[in-house]
Structures are given as structure tokens and as C-alpha cells.
Amino acid sequence: MGKRRRGLYHCQELGDSDTLSSGRTGRAAGEILLPRATGIKMNKFLIILAAVSMLSAAPLSAQMMEQGFREEFNSLTNWKPLTFPKIPRHSTYRIQKDDSKSFLVAVADRSASGIIHAGSFNIYKTPIIQWRWKISNVYQAGDEKKKSGDDYPLRIYVVFKYDPEKAGAWEKAQYKTLKLFYGDYPPHSSLNYIWANKKYPDRILPNPYTAKAQMILLQKGPDRAGQWVDEQVNALEDYRKAFGADPPREATIAIMSDADNTGEKATGYVDYIEVSPQ
Template sequence: MQPRSRSAILAVALLVPGFALAGPNQAIATFSAIESIEDGWEPLEFPNIDRHSRYELVQDNGVQVIKAQTSNSASGLIARVRLDPEQRPVLEWRWKVSGVYEQGDARNKSGDDYPARIYVAFEFEPDKAGFFERAKRKAMETLAGEELPGNALNYIWANKLPVGSVVPNPYTEATQMIAVNSGVSQAGEWVTISRNIVEDYKKAFGEAPPTIVGIAIMSDSDNTGETATAWYGDVTLSRQ
């Protein structure tokens, strides 16, 4: 099985249909309140990956959440936004997983799978990029027919990576992986996570973050070929 660079693809939205930066929302649609997934979220699918993870709205203890099922598959859901992270620096969500992957490893391409992850994608800053990077991105934008985002933070439920670790994605340093849960000790339990994305971005990239242009959830297993189920509660960005 050949590992595929989903994180790299998302970091630059390479050939991902529909990842235009136009038409921004000022809030993330909450799973507990929407009538269908399409009310604020769109499929996030990847070139050459035909097996897609399944997402559905379900009830869990009287609260509507997203249930994700992945089996040797990869895809996600994305909400387009356009938000100043300095104004809404606190990202909060809750999630639950059935377990982690035996072969999962955030430091290796073959283990770049997670039962649950949250992406935060940021606007590309051309004035901070070199000539060749700008030229390469321009060519990709021409091919994709749309503007592409830049760096990304990727909050993961890891297997081996210690909680609090920040490491580059094995495919691209434009995506930095942050382990907020790790291992099976809390599997089967709802866990609430709160992160200051301004602080996390500065730690990961050494500078203040640009505009947020997308929030995504994803449960994937196409590299490891394993199976998992995850549940996602509301994902919010707030002042505190």
C-alpha cells in the first residue's frame, strides 16, 4: 500500500475540489444544531483515494453529534470560514474514539492515520514565500482553478506520540501535528479539548498566524489499512 499525502494535500489544497476561499462564513456550523451535514460542512476528498470515510449525524445521550467510520479509507468534512485568530483564538471541541491504530505513527508516512483529527487551515502569505514557492503555487492554483490556503495546524488523537508533542507532518512542514490525546487510556470516553490556536501557531511556525480559512474534521485509515469509529461534538472558535 502506498501512503498518500493527505496532510500535504490539505496544507495546499492541491487538487481538492471545492476548497475555494470565497464565500466565507463567520461561524462554524455546530453539529448539535444543524439539520443535515450539508448545513455548513462539505465533503473533503482526495485525489486517487476512492475509499471514503463515512460521516453521519447521530444522537449520543440526547445530543446530536457526527459519527465517523473509517476502514482503509480517507476523507473528511470541512467548514469554510474566514476569521481573525486574534479575535477568536480559542478552539474547543469534544470527541470520542473506539481505539487507536496499531500501526499509527505521526512521525512516519506509513503511519500517518488517525481515528480523529481536527485541521485548522490558514491563508497563504505570498510575501513570506520565496519565488519558486510562489511560482509552484501559482501553477497549482491554475490547475485547480482556485486560490489555495497555506499552513495548517493538525490536532490529532495519536497512537505513540506523547501528548503535547508538536512535530511536522511526515509529508510536509507546512502542516504541524499536535498530539492532544494519545493511546487508548481514554478510548470510549468523551474528551473535551481547548486550544489557543494563536499560541499553538507561534510555537509551530515561529510567528503570528494569518487569517483562518477552514476548519476540518477527519478520520482516516488508508495508510495503515485499519478500522476505527470516532464521534465529534461541536467545534467552536471563541474569544475565551
């Protein structure tokens, strides 16, 4: 199954819930609905970009956090779920508490969905991102270079907001058209930090669907599956290496666990995420 979808995509407010379950009917309170884009095919990355653009106008959306933030995953109050109506099986996200600690548990079972942080940060002031993650397994059919293998037990997105003041004439025309569908500008681009299924020698690869998403292969293969792994990246430096340019100033974080292409199953865990100055 390919990642291209069309139709109505939505981002539903979590409220005080510690669990996002798959499957629902009707329209939830606080749900953000993206306009129907008739005739336009979209992959998961573009859907995430569209949802992030809607978050900027949502009541839950916070002011840009100039000093960064730390998410301990005591609850999912600061996150909004992103689901794909054309994919009937949704991944689940819940908070698990073990003694005095709590962490995010993401389960993908032939499914796909994500969660998006409601706040944003200044990539130039707070370029350092740290987190601790763990996966149960990688996907046998997963392959970073193929559309059919574009599934990961965990991926951490850094999504960058489009800045019309820094865009060229052609880019401005493209985004003006997109704004007609979404009511606001979709974000500009994304870094996608992944736990890769294969052991490719590359650290940076373009997403099989779009050059606007560059993938950073932090962990590769099954060798460290089942172990907590600490990560620290400089997203500003990674962006410059991946795209060959400076990023837009404003960014936000999203998390996804998906297995709809491979038809496999995995569980991912995130202990915390911290965005901080250098």
C-alpha cells in the same frame, strides 16, 4: 500504501443530508472539481489545501465569521465532503441523534476521506478552539513519525489561507505556479490536532509528508479511548510555537478520520466545535 496521490480530486456538496456515504458515480450537483495536476504527486494534506482553496469560490462558502462560530452537528449542511478518487474506500460521516443531543460519527475502515467547514474565521480575533471528542480505539500500526503510520481515528485541521501580501519572493513564485493548476492560491499551512496512536513525549511533531502541516498531539494512546474528552486550544499560540512565525489571518476547520495506510478500523465522535475570542 503511501499518502501520495495524483489525478482528479473533488469536494462534493452535502446539501441537507445528515449522512455522507462512501462510493458514488457520476458528478453530483454542486460538486467542486479540482483541475487535473498531471505529473504532480500530492499527499492528503495538499489535497485538503487544494479543496479549501476551491471552497473560497464556492456558493456555500460564507463570509469570514469575525466572532467565530459554534457547530453543534445538528446536520452536515455547513460541511463539504472531501474524497480521494485514488482511494476506493471512503470514510463515512453522519449525524447521530441521542435523546436531545446530536453529534458527528466518523467511521474509518481501511478508508480515507474528510469534511471541510464552509466558513472561515479570523485567527487573531478568535484564536480559541474548543471541542469534545471520543474514539473507539487507536491504530496498532499507527505511528506519528512514519508515513506508513500516518492514520488517525480523528484529526481536527486548522487550515490557514495563503496571503500573497506577506509572502517573500520565493514563496510568491511557488504559489504562482500552484495557482496555475488550481485556479486560486492553495492555503498556506495547517495545524493538525490529533488523537495520537503512540505515546511520544512531544506535543508538536511535523507531519511525515510535509513541514507545512504541524501535528499537535493532544491525546496519546488508548488510555482514554471510549471516553468523551474536552479540548481547548489557542490555535494562534500553537501556530507560533509550531512554525516560529505569525499565521495568515484567515483560517477554516476540517475533520478527517482515515485508516488507509494501516488497514485498520476505528470510529470517532465529535460532540461540538466552537471557535471564539480569547
